[in-house]
Each structure stands twice: as structure tokens, then as C-alpha cells.
Amino acid sequence: MSARRAPRSVEPRPPVAITGVGTFTGAHIAERLLEQSPPPRVVALDLRLPRRLEGRVRFHRVDLTEPTADSIVAEILEKERCETVLHAAFFTDPCPDLEYSHELEVVGSLHVINASAASGVRKLVVTSSAQVYGPHPDNPNFLSEDHALRPQRSAHSLRDRAEVEGLLRIFAQRHRALVVTSLRPCWIVGPSYESAITRRFESARVVTLLGYDPLLQFLHELDWLDAVELALERDAPGAFNLAGDGVLPLSTLLRLAGKSSLPLPHPLLYRATYLEAIARTGDPPAALLDYLRFLWVVDTRRAREELGFDPIYTTKEAWMSLVVARKLRGYR
Numbered sequence: 001m002s003a004r005r006a007p008r009s010v011e012p013r014p015p016v017a018i019t020g021v022g023t024f025t026g027a028h029i030a031e032r033l034l035e036q037s038p039p040p041r042v043v044a045l046d047l048r049l050p051r052r053l054e055g056r057v058r059f060h061r062v063d064l065t066e067p068t069a070d071s072i073v074a075e076i077l078e079k080e081r082c083e084t085v086l087h088a089a090f091f092t093d094p095c096p097d098l099e100y101s102h103e104l105e106v107v108g109s110l111h112v113i114n115a116s117a118a119s120g121v122r123k124l125v126v127t128s129s130a131q132v133y134g135p136h137p138d139n140p141n142f143l144s145e146d147h148a149l150r151p152q153r154s155a156h157s158l159r160d161r162a163e164v165e166g167l168l169r170i171f172a173q174r175h176r177a178l179v180v181t182s183l184r185p186c187w188i189v190g191p192s193y194e195s196a197i198t199r200r201f202e203s204a205r206v207v208t209l210l211g212y213d214p215l216l217q218f219l220h221e222l223d224w225l226d227a228v229e230l231a232l233e234r235d236a237p238g239a240f241n242l243a244g245d246g247v248l249p250l251s252t253l254l255r256l257a258g259k260s261s262l263p264l265p266h267p268l269l270y271r272a273t274y275l276e277a278i279a280r281t282g283d284p285p286a287a288l289l290d291y292l293r294f295l296w297v298v299d300t301r302r303a304r305e306e307l308g309f310d311p312i313y314t315t316k317e318a319w320m321s322l323v324v325a326r327k328l329r330g331y332r
Contacts, residue, residue: 016041016043017044018042019073019089020087021057023090025088025224029229030053032225034057043060043082044059045059046062046089047061064107064112070110073119084122085116086127087109089105090105090161092195094156106167109126122179124181128165130143130184130186130241130242131161133147133296134158139294143299152287154287155283168182182240184239185224186216188218189219191324200288202326203259209289214250214295215249215297217243218243219243220317223312230307240300242298243297244317244318269289270289
């Protein structure tokens with residue numbers, strides 16, 4: 001449940017469609033919408049429905065990689081009279097099947113975009129990532145939403161996200177009556193959020209890159225869900241960077257967690273972990289490790305001013321919530 005809850009209208013709320021209801025974001029937002037008073041009808045689109053949502057939402061089995069997915073989704077949106085679409089059908093971690101990943105995340109997003117236009121929905125909210133800016137030594141101290149998208153060149157999933165962002169920009173320009181919102185969170189962490197990043201920091205001794213101590217930001221999972229809810233409730237077109245307040249060096253984060261580091265030269269580390277990384281993600285190690293090497297800190301001013309986003313957890317507090325949750329697991 002949200003840590004903060006705004007007063008709800010007693011008037012009937014228009015139906016909300018969610019693609020990727022099996023993801024962390026899709027499932028939790030569906031549950032949050034169902035907790036509203038009165039709740040909107042939630043229309044869930046995915047290959048499978050999470051068990052905890054059975055009987056509570058209107059489920060439609062949809063494969064976004066199918067060639068006719070756009071017409072199928074448009075028909076569902078029109079039939080269910082949906083006014084808002086949350087597109088969250090993205091992998092949390094890179095999928096090693098590069099072709100399928102591109103079909104789902106880029107072509108699938110194009111299907112959702114086309115379906116939104118054809119069915120006459122009023123708002124489209126898409127979950128993206130601040131990693132689309134890329135980790136680069138020439139990045140400014142804080143990246144605004146106007147900064148060029150330069151994802152790490154070997155990170156296929158982030159290249160795909162940047163491509164989706166380009167499609168959204170073109171779509172928004174052509175359909176100005178439709179509110180198109182893209183949310184770009186930094187690394188999301190928390191007690192229940194699982195990703196390659198949270199797993200990387202689980203061990204007592206964390207491998208780091210010798211000579212690099214990047215500044216990092218984190219976003220607590222509850223603040224992330226609050227931001228998605230805000231985007232669904234308010235008309236805030238455009239892209240929005242999301243992060244908790246404050247930035248901390250990696251070395252400080254590890255010290256706060258009581259962890260030690262194992263610094264290795266990046267050429268050695270990249271070579272030693274190459275085959276493992278390719279098998280697990282489809283990408284070479286640099287696709288992830290460059291984000292622990294170079295700066296990619298984002299400016300969240302626009303989200304505060306236009307979206308009304310005010311995170312409860314700072315970067316430090318979000319990080320410590322992850323650390324404490326993982327320690328408590330050891331006592332089970």
C-alpha cells in the first residue's frame with residue numbers, strides 16, 4: 001500500500017488498462033488501483049495473470065509480439081472503454097534472447113502506441129529507465145530530461161528503451177490531444193524489488209572497478225509506485241526523471257552496509273566475466289559495469305514541479321532499506 005494516500009473522489013473512475021500486469025510495477029499498481037475508493041475497473045493485458053489478482057481484474061491474454069497485437073489491444077481498449085493505459089510490459093533484467101527482447105519491448109510498445117491512438121484513449125504512461133542517458137565520462141553532474149539519450153552501446157535492452165522513447169516523442173507530436181508520459185527511474189531498490197542490481201550488492205564483499213568510485217542514486221520501490229500512480233492520476237505529458245534525494249559514492253554505500261569491496265581492473269573484470277554475462281543477459285559485462293564506472297546522475301526537478309513527485313525515501317534511506325531487508329532474510 002502507498003505510504004501516502006491522497007483523498008479519492010466518490011465519482012466513478014474510468015477504467016485503466018495495464019500491459020505487463022505480471023511485472024512488479026504492473027501487479028502492484030493494479031493492487032493499488034483496486035484499493036482506491038471507489039476503485040476503477042482494471043483491465044489487465046499479459047500472457048499470464050498473477051494469482052493474487054485472479055477474480056479482481058478483467059484479464060485479457062495478449063501476446064504483444066504477435067503481428068496483429070495492435071488491433072487486438074485496440075479492440076480490448078475500445079470494448080472496455082479504457083481512458084488510461086499503463087504500459088509496463090518490459091523486462092526487469094536484460095533478456096538473453098535479443099530478438100525476442102526487441103520484439104516485445106520495441107515492436108510490442110509500437111503495438112500499444114498504435115492501439116492507444118486507434119482506440120481513442122486519453123492517456124498513455126510508459127515505464128522507462130534513467131539508464132537510457134548512458135554512463136559517460138563527459139556527462140554533466142545532473143542529467144535533465146532534455147539531455148541526449150546515449151545508453152551504453154552494448155546494452156541491448158537500454159538501446160531498445162531509447163528507441164521506444166523516440167517512438168513516444170514522435171507519437172506525442174502527432175497526437176497532441178493525448179497525454180503521453182514517460183517515467184525514467186534510476187535504480188529501484190527496496191525490501192521486495194528484485195533485479196540484477198539488488199542481487200549484485202547482496203554479497204558481503206562486492207566486486208568494484210579499480211580506480212572508480214561513481215556517485216549513485218536510488219529510488220525506493222514505494223516512491224516508484226507512488227510516481228506511477230501520480231502519472232496515472234495527473235495530466236503531466238513528457239519524460240520525468242525519478243530518484244531519491246541525494247547522491248552517494250559507491251564506497252560510502254558499501255561502508256554504510258558493512259560490506260567490503262574487491263576492486264579489480266576493469267579490463268581484467270570485463271574479460272573474466274564475459275562468457276557468464278553473455279549467457280545471462282545477452283550483453284558483455286560493460287553493459288552493466290559501465291554504470292558502476294561513469295556518472296549518470298539525474299536531475300529530478302521537473303518531476304517535482306510538474307508531476308508533484310516528492311519522494312519519501314532519500315537515496316541513503318532507499319539503499320538502507322535494501323540492506324536491512326537482505327540482512328533480515330538471513331535470520332529466517
